[in-house]
Amino acid sequence: MKDVIKTLWREEVAAWNVITRDHMGIPESVMRDHGMSAWDVIAFQDSGMEAHLEEANKQLEILFQASPQTPRAAIWHTSLSYGALYLTLDEAEDELSSLQTLMLVASKRGSVLALIGKIDEKEVLISMGRKALATAGANALHAENRAMKADVFAWLDAHMKNFKSMDKAAEAIAGKIAPIAFRTARAWVGEWKKLRSAGTT
Structure with missing residues (x-):
């Protein structure tokens, strides 16, 4: 499944590079330096870090100005999608989450193409095929995860009686009892504890 995710990614x-370069006319250097600025704006919006938010908005404005003929909504969604793609690559420990993100980004790409008037039947069919493949993979992963x-x-x-904390139990599980990351193992231990505390067997 990881190979499928890498290929889809x-x-x-x-x-997205074709859209930004060929349809929007944004130079690759601008995308490289400012492509995730909308993601940064959202990240800093309610953080109380006004200087960082101001800088993120400046970076986003540079991205907008690189393609003034493109609707700002299209550039905004493009920037969010780049952020999602690169964060998925950096944190690709959960295959199901990665597939879901790729499905969302692919559907957002269709919206952006519609906003800039560049969508065609072939692109819709290709996107649908990718989405079907990702959905099938997600369904298989859901069953496997359950x-x-x-x-x-x-x-x-x-x-569990052998561990003094949920963190210690998660450490014992992650990569040993199950091929999952510590964060997932910790979440599952917490879920198990809640179910058992509620008397669910």
Whole structure:
């Protein structure tokens, strides 16, 4: 599944690069330096870090000015999509989340193409094919994750008494009992504890 995700990710980045370069006329250097600025604006919006928010807005304005003929909404959604793609690459530990992000970004690409008047039937069909592939993969991962979580819960039923904290139990699970990251293991331990505290078996 990781190979499928990497392939979809590469295709998505290539498709967005065509949009920004060929349809919007934004230089690659501008996209490289300012492409994630909308993501930064959202990240700093309610953070109380006014200087960072002001800088993010300046970076976004540079992106807008690089293609003044393009609707700002199209550039905004493009910038958010670049941010989502690169964060997915950096934090690609959860295959299901990565697939869901890629599906969202692919559908956002269709919206951007419509906003700039460049969508055509072939592109719609290609996007639908990618979405169908990603959906099938997501469904398979959902089933796999449910089975894996059930195995982890059964293991916790038998072994949680041996751990002094949920973090220690998660450390024992992550990459050993199940091929999941610590963060996922910790979330599952917390979920298991809530279910058991509520008396659910």
